[in-house]
Amino acid sequence: MDQTGGRALAIGVKTLTIEQNKQCRLVLLHDSDGKVLVLLPAAKLLNLVSLWREAGRNLQPTRCDDALRFFGQDKLSTPEGQQKLFSLPLLIDKSIDELKSIEIIEPYSGLSFTASKSWFGETTQALSLGISLDDIEKVQPQGDDEAVITHAVERFTALRIRQRLEDTLGLPSLAPTTNKIIELRSDPAAGVDHLVPVVKVDPSLSAQVMSWSVSPYYAAPGSIQSIEDAIIRILGFDLVVNLALGIAMGKTLDLPKDTPRNQIPYWKQAVYTATLAERLAKKMPYDARPKPGLVYLTGLLHNFGYVVLGHLFPPHFSLLSRYIEANPHLRLDSIEKHILHVTREQVGAWLMECWSLPEEVCRGVRYFNDPLHAEADSFSQVVYIANRALRQHQNADGPIESINDDVLLAAGLTQQIVDEEIARMNEHDDELQELTRTLSQ
Known part of the structure; x- marks a missing residue:
C-alpha cells in the first residue's frame, strides 16, 4: 500500500463536523497547463463536469498522496505561506464570492486556516462549482431498487428494457x-x-x-x-x-480498471471486512447473534456492487472515480447518486437476489450503509460497524466517521469490543494479507 510520511492512504478522509459545515474546502486540481486551486463550501460536492464546462479546462484531481505532500509543506503552517498559496490560479464557488474572510480546511492534510479575500489574485474566477447533497437527492428516481436500476441504465445506454432486467443487461450467469x-x-x-x-x-x-x-x-x-x-x-x-461463493461472485465480473487512485484493493477490503464482521458477530449477545458464517459471506460481498457498477457503466466509471478523489469526505453513495442515479448497494443486492443468494446476505449488503433503516437487521449492523472501524485504520475506503452509538447498542456491542477485535485481527495481518493474495489470484 502507498505510504506518505509513514501514513497509510485510502480513499476517504474525516467527515464534516457541524462547525466544518460552515467552512470552505480547498481542492488541488491540475492539467497540462499546471495546478489550480478550487474553493467551495465544504459540505458541497465538487461538480467536476460543471467546473470543466465553466472553466474551459479538463482539470483533474491530484492523487491523495500528492495532495497530502503539497498541503503538508511546513511553510503552509504560517500566514505568509498560506497567503502565497493563492498566487496559484484560483476558482471559487459563487456562493462564497461575497465573503471577506473564509475559514478554510483541506481534508487530506488537515490544514486549516482563515484566509482574507484580499489574498486572492487577479486570476481568481467565481463559477458554479458545488452542489448540495439535498439537491442530489431531489433529482433521484423514485421506486424500488429494480425501478431505480432500470432508470439508471436507460439514462446511460440505448437499451430498451423489455425482458427481465438481468437478461437485458447482459450480466453473466453463475x-x-x-x-x-x-x-x-x-x-x-x-x-x-x-x-x-x-x-x-x-x-x-x-x-x-x-x-x-x-x-x-x-x-x-x-x-x-x-x-x-x-x-x-x-x-x-x-x-x-462462503469463500467459494465470495470468490465465484467476485470473479464473475472483471474488476474495474480506472479506479480511484490509492484505493484499498477490492479483495483486501473484502477479506478484512468479512474477518472483522465475523469476529464481532461472535461477540454479540447470543439471542441476537446472526450466523457468523453468513456474516462472513456478507462482509466478503459487501462491496460487490462496486464491481457491478464498473460492468454496467464503463464509460462513466472513470468519471465516478475522479469525483470520489475530488470529494473524499462525502458518502460514496451520494457521489454515485449524482453520477449514476444508483448506488453500489442497490445493484449489488439486486443481483444477489437474482442469483438466489441467502436473503440475509442480500439484505445485509443492501443496508449496511444505512443500518438503522426499517429493513436493516443484525447483518447490516455488524458489517456497518466492521466497515467503519476499518476505515479508521485505512483498511477500507470511504469517509472516516465515528461508529454510530445507536448501531452499537442495537448490535449489543461496544467501542471497546470493536477496538479489541481490531487489535486481535491486526496481530494476524501478515496471514490475512497472504489470504488476500490467494483469493485475488
Whole structure:
C-alpha cells in the first residue's frame, strides 16, 4: 500500500463536523497547463463536469498522496505561506464570492486556516462549482431498487428494457458449480458429505480449497492429504461454502480498471471486512447473534456492487472515480447518486437476489450503509460497524466517521469490543494479507 510520511492512504478522509459545515474546502486540481486551486463550501460536492464546462479546462484531481505532500509543506503552517498559496490560479464557488474572510480546511492534510479575500489574485474566477447533497437527492428516481436500476441504465445506454432486467443487461450467469454451492448454502441439512463432491469436480475450486487450507492464517498442524482432509479438519463446511461463493461472485465480473487512485484493493477490503464482521458477530449477545458464517459471506460481498457498477457503466466509471478523489469526505453513495442515479448497494443486492443468494446476505449488503433503516437487521449492523472501524485504520475506503452509538447498542456491542477485535485481527495481518493474495489470484 502507498505510504506518505509513514501514513497509510485510502480513499476517504474525516467527515464534516457541524462547525466544518460552515467552512470552505480547498481542492488541488491540475492539467497540462499546471495546478489550480478550487474553493467551495465544504459540505458541497465538487461538480467536476460543471467546473470543466465553466472553466474551459479538463482539470483533474491530484492523487491523495500528492495532495497530502503539497498541503503538508511546513511553510503552509504560517500566514505568509498560506497567503502565497493563492498566487496559484484560483476558482471559487459563487456562493462564497461575497465573503471577506473564509475559514478554510483541506481534508487530506488537515490544514486549516482563515484566509482574507484580499489574498486572492487577479486570476481568481467565481463559477458554479458545488452542489448540495439535498439537491442530489431531489433529482433521484423514485421506486424500488429494480425501478431505480432500470432508470439508471436507460439514462446511460440505448437499451430498451423489455425482458427481465438481468437478461437485458447482459450480466453473466453463475457457473454450475456456483449454483450448486448456493443450493448447499440454502439447505440447512447440507453438510461436508454434500460439499466434497461439488468441490472435487471443479479443478479450480479444488486447488483454491487446498491453497486456503495451507494458508498461515489457519495454522493447521500436519500436512493436508486430500480435499476431505482440508474441509473436515481445517476449514469446515461454512468457511469453504462462503469463500467459494465470495470468490465465484467476485470473479464473475472483471474488476474495474480506472479506479480511484490509492484505493484499498477490492479483495483486501473484502477479506478484512468479512474477518472483522465475523469476529464481532461472535461477540454479540447470543439471542441476537446472526450466523457468523453468513456474516462472513456478507462482509466478503459487501462491496460487490462496486464491481457491478464498473460492468454496467464503463464509460462513466472513470468519471465516478475522479469525483470520489475530488470529494473524499462525502458518502460514496451520494457521489454515485449524482453520477449514476444508483448506488453500489442497490445493484449489488439486486443481483444477489437474482442469483438466489441467502436473503440475509442480500439484505445485509443492501443496508449496511444505512443500518438503522426499517429493513436493516443484525447483518447490516455488524458489517456497518466492521466497515467503519476499518476505515479508521485505512483498511477500507470511504469517509472516516465515528461508529454510530445507536448501531452499537442495537448490535449489543461496544467501542471497546470493536477496538479489541481490531487489535486481535491486526496481530494476524501478515496471514490475512497472504489470504488476500490467494483469493485475488
